[in-house]
Amino acid sequence: MDMHLRNGKVVQPPPEPNAGKPNIVVSNGTGLVHTSQRSIGYEDGKNMRNFLDLVELDFIERGLEKRQWGEELKRYLTGDALGYWLYLRRTGVPLTDWEQLRQRFCAQFCNITKERMKVMIAENVWRGDHQAYSARFAAIVAQGVSMAPDLLVGYYLANLPVEIYREITRGGTRKLADWQEAAAALATTAAPWRDSCEDRLRFQRDLEDAKRRWANGGREPCLQRERESRGNRRNDPTDSRCYACSGRGHVSRDCPLRNGATRRIGETCSRCGGRDHYARDCPTPADPTPTPSSPVLDWPAAYSKCPVFSEPYNAASTKPGEVVQLEFQHRRHTFRFVLPY
Numbered sequence: 001m002d003m004h005l006r007n008g009k010v011v012q013p014p015p016e017p018n019a020g021k022p023n024i025v026v027s028n029g030t031g032l033v034h035t036s037q038r039s040i041g042y043e044d045g046k047n048m049r050n051f052l053d054l055v056e057l058d059f060i061e062r063g064l065e066k067r068q069w070g071e072e073l074k075r076y077l078t079g080d081a082l083g084y085w086l087y088l089r090r091t092g093v094p095l096t097d098w099e100q101l102r103q104r105f106c107a108q109f110c111n112i113t114k115e116r117m118k119v120m121i122a123e124n125v126w127r128g129d130h131q132a133y134s135a136r137f138a139a140i141v142a143q144g145v146s147m148a149p150d151l152l153v154g155y156y157l158a159n160l161p162v163e164i165y166r167e168i169t170r171g172g173t174r175k176l177a178d179w180q181e182a183a184a185a186l187a188t189t190a191a192p193w194r195d196s197c198e199d200r201l202r203f204q205r206d207l208e209d210a211k212r213r214w215a216n217g218g219r220e221p222c223l224q225r226e227r228e229s230r231g232n233r234r235n236d237p238t239d240s241r242c243y244a245c246s247g248r249g250h251v252s253r254d255c256p257l258r259n260g261a262t263r264r265i266g267e268t269c270s271r272c273g274g275r276d277h278y279a280r281d282c283p284t285p286a287d288p289t290p291t292p293s294s295p296v297l298d299w300p301a302a303y304s305k306c307p308v309f310s311e312p313y314n315a316a317s318t319k320p321g322e323v324v325q326l327e328f329q330h331r332r333h334t335f336r337f338v339l340p341y
Contacts, residue, residue, distance in 0.1 A: 048081065048109035049142060052102055070095030084108055106145045117144030121155045126164075128197065130190035133159075134183040141179070152179040164189055 055076055059069050073095075074085050088095070088104065095101060112120070120140045126133060137156055141147075147155075156179040157165055168174070168185045176182045242255050272284040 048105055049144075051076075052105065066098050067096040069098045070101050073101070081105070081109065103146055110143070110145050112140075112144040114145050114147070117141075117147075118155070120144075122159070125159050126161060130183075130186045134186065137179065137183075149178040153177075153182050155179075156182050160186070 055073065056069070059066075059072065064072060074082065077085055084105070088101070093101070093104070117140060121137065124133065124136045124140065141152060153176045157168065160168070164186065166172075167189045168182060169176075176185070242250050242252050269282050272282050274282065
């Protein structure tokens with residue numbers, strides 16, 4: 001390698017493109033072509049599935065034949081993965097069979113076994129979103145071991161509803177090549193199915209609401225709302241009705257317009273005769289032993305010639321000019337007369 005002198009120091013020239021990468025000689029039928037290996041890193045077995053997919057793309061771009069992929073794979077391996085490749089070579093496993101070699105590497109280094117992969121697929125149930133369903137299935141396939149395309153198609157369709165399965169397979173007459181084709185068919189079928197399910201759910205809710213309204217006694221929504229509001233007004237103490245002023249929020253005995261106004265019959269105070277309060281609110285003290293007073297009535301004209309009145313009046317020993325008081329008990333009334341002599 002040539003050295004250069006820069007500012008009194010010996011420096012190395014910049015590395016050339018593709019320096020340090022092995023040159024691969026590929027025969028294209030007309031001659032030998034030197035190509036450089038694309039750097040994709042090394043794999044120790046922790047991400048074997050995705051690594052093998054990337055290696056296949058690199059081999060195809062470089063134009064290598066498929067029987068050469070097994071021998072070329074050792075250039076990308078390190079650690080346990082390289083040790084396993086050497087083990088297969090020592091045991092006589094044909095490295096020219098790429099599919100068998102790939103399955104052996106996936107079975108050795110993939111963390112998800114075939115049984116675990118089936119369990120994860122079984123847990124990927126249909127929830128109405130075809131995009132999420134296909135994305136979860138793709139993640140499981142990427143992490144698991146390799147399976148035949150027809151098996152993946154069967155597992156993909158297994159968790160779908162019967163109606164969608166019948167639509168995708170056209171009643172069992174359509175054969176799908178791989179699960180990606182099944183996912184594309186599901187995308188064209190799931191959208192109208194989801195719309196129909198939403199319509200069906202809306203009608204179910206409408207019927208449930210109708211049953212609930214009928215059970216509550218309301219045949220129509222407006223009638224039910226009116227009954228509920230009527231019950232709320234009845235239970236609300238702040239919505240009282242005043243019969244004196246037809247107002248709301250108070251009763252007639254607390255009506256502000258009744259202060260000083262004449263009350264109806266039966267609303268007069270029985271203790272003092274007032275009209276602005278009741279006996280329970282009367283400030284006049286109650287007499288513990290009330291003495292009923294007899295009413296004083298005027299002399300009736302019909303009794304002026306009655307001998308009952310004339311006898312005590314004539315027999316009274318009075319002097320001229322004095323006042324004579326006469327009392328007469330008739331049935332339940334007491335008559336008291338004040339007459340001049």
